[in-house]
Amino acid sequence: MGARRYEERFIAWLTDEGAAYHSVAEFLDGFCRFLNREGFAIRRCNLATRTVHPQMVAIRHVWTDHPVEVIPVNPMVVVRRRQYRIGDAMIDEIYFNAMNEENPQYLASPFYRLLSCGELYEPIHPVGEPQPFPVFDDLAKEGCSGYFGLYLKSFAGVRQQIGLVTMLPQGLCEKQIENLRWSLDLFTLHLNTLMEYSIKNTLARTYIGEDPGRRVCDGMIGMGEVVSLEAAIWFSDLRGFTAISDGMDAEQLIDILNAYFEVVVQAIYERGGDVLKYIGDAILAIFPVSSFNGAEGACEAALLAAEDSAARLAVLNESRIEHGQSALEHGVSLHLGNAQYGNIGSRQRLDFTLIGREVNIASRIEGLTKQVGETMLCSAPFVAASKRPMRSIGDFRLKGVAAPMEVFAPR
Template sequence: MNIAELQKLTDWLIDGGRSTTSPTRFMAECCERMVAAGLPLWRVGVFVRTLHPEIYGRNFIWKPGAEVELGTVDYHILESPDFHNSPLKIVFQQGLEVRVRVDDPQNMRFPIVNDLRAEGVTDYVALPLPFIGGTVNASSWTTKQPGGFTDEQLAALRSLAKPLARVIEIISLTRTAASLLDTYVGNRAGERIMGGQIRRGHTETMNAAIWLSDLRGFTALSDRLPAETVVDILNQYFDCQVTAIKNHGGEVLKYMGDGLLAVFPIDEYVGDEQQVCSRVLEAAQESRASVASLNYPIGDAVERFRFGVALHVGRILYGNIGGGNRLDFTCIGPAVNLAARLEKIASQLKRTVVASEGFAGVCRGGWADLGEFPVAGFSKAARVYGLADETSAA
């Protein structure tokens, strides 16, 4: 063991491992420094829980001479036999260290022993990584050294786990903040907020295609069904749109009851307005098909659903709006107002997809001119277009 190198490593961790630029690079450099200090590591794993609606945790796996593997697990891991029979379950739930010597018969209760033996591993130790907030995450350390880890090497791993946990906690908190912002306000808005746009008045103008939709008959639906059922229906209904919106370059900004507001940014300098609007139309057609196939069993009946979406293109004001220290990152402007009015017209016409003259003019083909309609709050009537393949339905 090289005590001087271990001290340098400890100092590097206390300093935040600032010579690295990413979590995977931090993991790689940390393990490489440990090996250089005399720790005979073969495989190292760091397992961190996260605050995410779909992802239970992330894992980082290092092996000498290989790229760090980054993986995720969903909440089903808690029900899997692999987790229940793993030393990591003890670490996560009890915060205890677990050592598994491959040649110790008592450790045969862990199925992982057979995998370790096949890999040539002689010793495995799982160490808790306690965070200041009280949660406990986990790390695993293996070696192929004959006889396993020595007492001195184990002591070194235990002493390094504490500063390592601090750095991982900082990285984890930063990622969690970004993930929560992404979950609740969207990726682009989250990036801006994390970048410092947190004051009222921090806004910018942006050219974008605008998507505004709602579920037909939602008021009557919510009046006759239990609230839990309505929430479940809404979640499935929004799933029909969000996947298509994200896959085609859009970002959901807001849910308003059964309403959904999304934007598809247009780069004016690249001149991709036509491409963006084409992708928006594709997303609308996919959502129309998904909602049409959505059915929900309620008692002996099956509920079917219809929705409407208005598409427009124009300039919007995008940023922080609100009062005091309670802000909302959203978009406003005449273009958004017109999209909202068009969505109401779509409902009146019993249309699924309608578009403004501006949107239909950019994304040509497949439209039927539905005529001009007075628009509340606007001095001029708006010409409205519907998809030609909905003519018979109208």
């Protein structure tokens, strides 16, 4: 097959089938299948991309033409890992933290070598013979014969590397390597688009919340564009923060806030909630009724999150007390209602948030927690929907609410 014909076939694939893929894994799978139709006999393809995320620095997708036993990776450098099928092929998806940059397994890999040389082709020797990289021992057992690696070009300046392993008896010839090099330059164009889309979604969900991030990325960006949302509304506030922070430097102050937010927010997300906003040392979160097949499920999830956060805060306080630091306490209010959910602000600066009477009620009830000596208080609508037994604390007038409201605490 001549080079021109290969180029034409690749461009036809890239602009038709390739351009239709919406995820990196699907795009990589399609690319490897194209190469195998062209006779490259790719057994394994490893694509590593840097990303922008508060917990991880890189994502690695390992494609194999059939399900295989995955190669062990140091668990200390892994944030998340999963395997899944795409047809008869398998994807091993790994999210790495910053520690991977110093991981001995990475430092002894072809990808580390690519940082300095940009491109390499190495034969994979038969089993039992010395190999240039430790990973080649496993590849030799699968009958692989050659490895081509390339540092990809990225218009966004994000590090991207790819490694392709062939099973051709004589490895890859010069013409095949030339074709790979040429096609990967074009492959990178759509890969960059997919990575930019992924990073955009990650940043939106990290900074404004999971559901708001999804809605904004899907186009809900007009000023005044709001929807009515029924949800269990969570409002919590760190007690005595002004006194705690008195005399502290900025770094200590941030450490306390981050420690508090970490234990509470993790509990909210693990129970299916979504944090919308940090307001100083306070947290506004929602448990949408639509996500739990009804109000009772949403309220139960919020209660479980409150219980989880209390347990985690107790563990955090044990450590703080051991180190001579004061314990952290917070108040939590839970309310159920319909609020306006969407974009407010000005043309220059919008905020995606929850507003309305029900949010005010949740905030005012939280303000009662210290007054009545309770860690958690719930509104009457919340209690009625949750079906959990509660004890009445009494009726209270809330600022901005005309009629007194009865509030409840767990038994």
